[in-house]
Amino acid sequence: MPAARLHLWPGDAPAEVDYALVWKPDGETFRQVEVRRAIFNLGAGVDALLAVPSLPQGVPIVRLEDAGMAVQMAEYAVFEVLRAYRDVGHYVRAQQEGRWAPLARRDPASFGVGILGAGVLAQAVAAALAPFRFPIATWSRSAHARPGVESFAGRGRLPAFLARSRVVIGLLPSTRDTRGLLDAAAFAAMPAGAHVVNLGRGDLVVDADLLAALDAGHLAHATLDVFGDEPLSPGHAFWHHPKVTITPHVSAVTDLGETVAQVAAKIEALERGEPISGIVDRARGY
Known part of the structure; x- marks a missing residue:
């Protein structure tokens, strides 16, 4: 120019x-x-x-x-999904406690990954996960048909989407329809032991409801790169929670x-x- x-x-x-x-x-x-x-x-x-x-x-x-941003987001998401799938958290705790505690191998076909969003970044994440043979699904406002990816659309289909997802990855923008979407009801719809990875906008998650689901043992872990208020306040419960991993909005720059x-x-x-x-x-x- x-x-x-x-x-x-x-x-x-x-x-x-x-x-x-x-x-x-x-x-x-x-x-x-x-x-x-x-x-x-x-x-x-x-x-x-x-x-x-x-x-x-x-x-x-x-x-x-x-x-x-797409490549960076895919890197981050794949890392977190594989960390959950391979039970890395379990082995870290076992090492700290001096325990030799092998787990049975998981079948990837039984480990559904759900992506909240269906845009450019979500498509990149889905493509990066494809070689690992996890059942992949997206959820969005309207249906998006893509090979190898199941599409869920609309609020009415959200519970079914969550129920089939062992890992839920948040890649949604902040809108009046998405704020607080992951609340107590949403967490309850996820399978026991599910993981939450939020990389889009922090206000997707109701913080208190996420903490309650983690403390109750229903959710296994949450990885959060984005927050409703940034920087995250020094006194926030997320900082020192044993089931929460925090990064400072760096998943994709x-x-x-x-x-x-x-x-x-x-x-x-x-x-x-x-x-x-x-x-x-x-x-x-x-």
């Missing part, structure tokens, strides 16, 4: 621009700068952007698609080079009058 003129806000940004590239802007950004063509969110999740009161109406919002290339390609397409992917449905929140 040799003809493009780049400006920083705050700084030398003019009162009007064609495109804005933003990440968690404050309320003053759009009061001081009018965006005419499109707003590019420099991340996959748009919940923070949609919450800005001064966000202009009628201007398309474009989210990042993959931008190097946008790659700068891929981000720049993707945004530039989409701006060039818009300038040619061509359609682009990744446009956010404000009503749905993603």
Whole structure:
């Protein structure tokens, strides 16, 4: 884009621009700068952007698609699924207690993996898990037919999805329909000894209900990379819970080079009058 003129806000940004590239802007950004063509969110999740009161109406919002995150998310998810499948937690405890305690081999066909979400990241996770022969399913707002992946859609199908999943991986955006989706009823629907891995948005999980399910022994373990409030407060019960693993929102980080290339390609397409992917449905929140 040799003809493009780049400006920083705050700084030398003019009162009007064609495109804005933003990440968690404050309320003053759009009061001081009018965006005419499109707003590019420099991340996959748009919940923070949609919450800005001064966000202009009628201007398309474009989210990042993959931008190097899919491979990272797949790495993280595969690691956690295999850790659960191979009972690594059991062997760590046995070592600490000085016990030689082998377990019988599991049949992968009996170890269902459920992915909450069906977008680019969820597809990458499903593809990465395919060689291990686990029954894989996704759950989303609407059905998505893909080879080798069972699709569940709608609230009515959530209990059945959870009941067949030994590991539930959260990859959903934060919307009014997903906040608090994993609550006491959802955890009760999961098989005894199930694992929860949340990598999408922290408000998917009701913290108190998750702790109760872990303490009751119904859930075996939870791995959490995202939280309702970040950074996680020092006094939160998750920090020192023996059945919780915490990472600080690092499961997938946008790659700068891929981000720049993707945004530039989409701006060039818009300038040619061509359609682009990744446009956010404000009503749905993603």
